[in-house]
Amino acid sequence: MNIIRRTLLAAACVATLVPAIAQAQDIKPRLIRFGYGLNEQSNQGRAAKVFADEVAKRSGNKMKVRAIGAAALGPDTQMQQALIGGAQEMMVGSTATLVGITKEMALWDTPFLFNNVKEADAVLDGPIGRKVMDKLEDKGLVGLVYWENGFRNLTNSKRPIAKMEDLGGVKLRVMQNNVYLDSFKLLGANAVPLPFSELFSALETNTVDGQENPYNTILSSKFYEVQKYLSITNHVYSPWIVLVSKKWWDGLSKDEQKVLRDAAAASRDFERKDTREEAAKALADLKAKGMQINEVPATEAARMRDKLTHVNASIGTTVGMDLWNETQAALSKLRGGK
Ligand code: TK8
Numbered sequence: 001m002n003i004i005r006r007t008l009l010a011a012a013c014v015a016t017l018v019p020a021i022a023q024a025q026d027i028k029p030r031l032i033r034f035g036y037g038l039n040e041q042s043n044q045g046r047a048a049k050v051f052a053d054e055v056a057k058r059s060g061n062k063m064k065v066r067a068i069g070a071a072a073l074g075p076d077t078q079m080q081q082a083l084i085g086g087a088q089e090m091m092v093g094s095t096a097t098l099v100g101i102t103k104e105m106a107l108w109d110t111p112f113l114f115n116n117v118k119e120a121d122a123v124l125d126g127p128i129g130r131k132v133m134d135k136l137e138d139k140g141l142v143g144l145v146y147w148e149n150g151f152r153n154l155t156n157s158k159r160p161i162a163k164m165e166d167l168g169g170v171k172l173r174v175m176q177n178n179v180y181l182d183s184f185k186l187l188g189a190n191a192v193p194l195p196f197s198e199l200f201s202a203l204e205t206n207t208v209d210g211q212e213n214p215y216n217t218i219l220s221s222k223f224y225e226v227q228k229y230l231s232i233t234n235h236v237y238s239p240w241i242v243l244v245s246k247k248w249w250d251g252l253s254k255d256e257q258k259v260l261r262d263a264a265a266a267s268r269d270f271e272r273k274d275t276r277e278e279a280a281k282a283l284a285d286l287k288a289k290g291m292q293i294n295e296v297p298a299t300e301a302a303r304m305r306d307k308l309t310h311v312n313a314s315i316g317t318t319v320g321m322d323l324w325n326e327t328q329a330a331l332s333k334l335r336g337g338k
Contacts, residue, residue, distance in 0.1 A: 029064035030256070034090040035073035035082075037196050042220030043278055044092060044240065045069050047147060047271035051242075054263035063259060065090070075195035077176060084140035086247035092147060094196075095239050096177040101139050104132045107319045107327060109179035111308040114237040117148065117276065119334050124239055128327055133241070142244040144264035147271045149214055149238040150279060154231045155223055156210025157203070160294045161231035164188060164304050173199055173211040183235075183311050187304060203227060214238065215282035216275055224289040232295045235304070242267070 034051065038044040045067070052065035073079055076093035080101060083091060098105045107113075107128075114120040123129055124146040133143035154161050156170050164187055172189040174180040175196070184191035189210075194202055202208045203226040210227065212235070218224060242264050249257065287293055296304075316324040 029059075029062055032063060032065045032089045033073065034065050034067045034092070035071075035079045035088060036067070036069050036092045037071045037076060037094075038069060038217065039220055040069045042069075043216045043271060043275045044147075045220075046274055047267050048092065050270045051263055051267035054266045055259060058259045058263055059256070063256060071195075071197035075197045077195065080141070080243070083243055083245035084247075086245050088245060089248050090242070090244050092240050092242045094149060094175060095146075095241050096175045096180065098136075098241070099177050099179070101141070102132075102135045104135045104319045104323060106177075106179055106315050107132060107323060108239050109177060109236065110312060110315050111183055111236050112234075112305050113327075113331075115335075117237075117272075119331060120148070120237045120239070121272070122334055123327065123330055126330070128323070128330055131323070136243070137246060140246045142246050142249045144242040144244060144261060145268040147240040147242065147268055148275045149240045150216060150275060151234040152212045152214055152236050152238050153218075154210060154212045154233050154235075155218055155227040155229060155291075156231075157206070157226070157228050158209050160229045160292060161233070162294060162296060163300045164307065171207075171209045173202060173208040179311060179315060182314070183308055186307055186310060199223075200226065214275075215279050215286065218291075219278070219282050219285055219289075224286055224291050228290075228292055230286060230291045230293045232293065233301065233304070 032055070034048055036044050036048055048065075048067035048069065052067050055063050055065045073082065073088060073091075076091075076097040077100070079088060079091040079093065080098060082088035084101075095105045095108045099109070114123070129146060133146075136143045154172075156172070158170055159166055161167055161170075167184070167187050167189040170189045172184050172191050173194045174184055174191045176193045181191050181193055192208055194208070199208075199211055200221060200223070203211065203223065211223065212233075213221075213223070218227075218230065244260065252260075283293060
């Protein structure tokens, strides 16, 4: 090939390539790594997928969510740090593991705070839920919405828990959170904090005897394979929270932020409905898987509740009495009081 032809050919290649590259860069979607702790086949996994679909749809495929489950990006606390540092864009996880970062999150750990999901939705989606969420911003996180993890119940491999004393000597895994740790110690269990990602194998190897989580998680994480007894306590309503790295968020356009906010709201509505439908059938499913299920009698539940009022006092101090009193007032209003 002579030199002129070669030069012409090269020029022609560049001419066709340059616009193609520019175009490819234009349409290259913004990638969002969205981490979560449960399996893909769980209420958390299903809602993460809905969030991803909503973001794609609402951004015209300019933003792309890669949902990464099973704690492949690390347990909740590790992902929170990755978000703060800007190494990961988004996650969903328990509010309980956020308390080390934002102490006000401990409000949601209050035993028996909500009597039903209606109260939970009203408070979490109202001004109090927003106020607690907004506290995250100083710490490098943006909270978008609360999803439902659900009312927590006890499982263990030793015996049915029918009264407080039955918890005596039970080595119980709790989340990495002092309210949970103190609550279960007060009730007589040998409480041990562990990340969720280590829980199944800890149960399987009898490193711990039991744990507490909503029915949905007991099912999706197959805890029925390694736990015989399920005791219905509904001792606390546990929220999940969808978080964004503030470092990354601040670099988004207003339109991109709106896409994420709207998609998060849509995912929340889907997630709560899906979780509640699954929870309604879960007891029968868990029974069919061989779990022995008992309801803690009301008088015994009341004894546990009384014992835990000590914990409530310390939560008030932790989150601030103004927030505590505002929450109690909102609840009594919802319950038809004054
Ligand atoms: C999942 C956890 C889980 C929580 C727990 O990452 O740790 O027990 O209930 O849902 O956030």
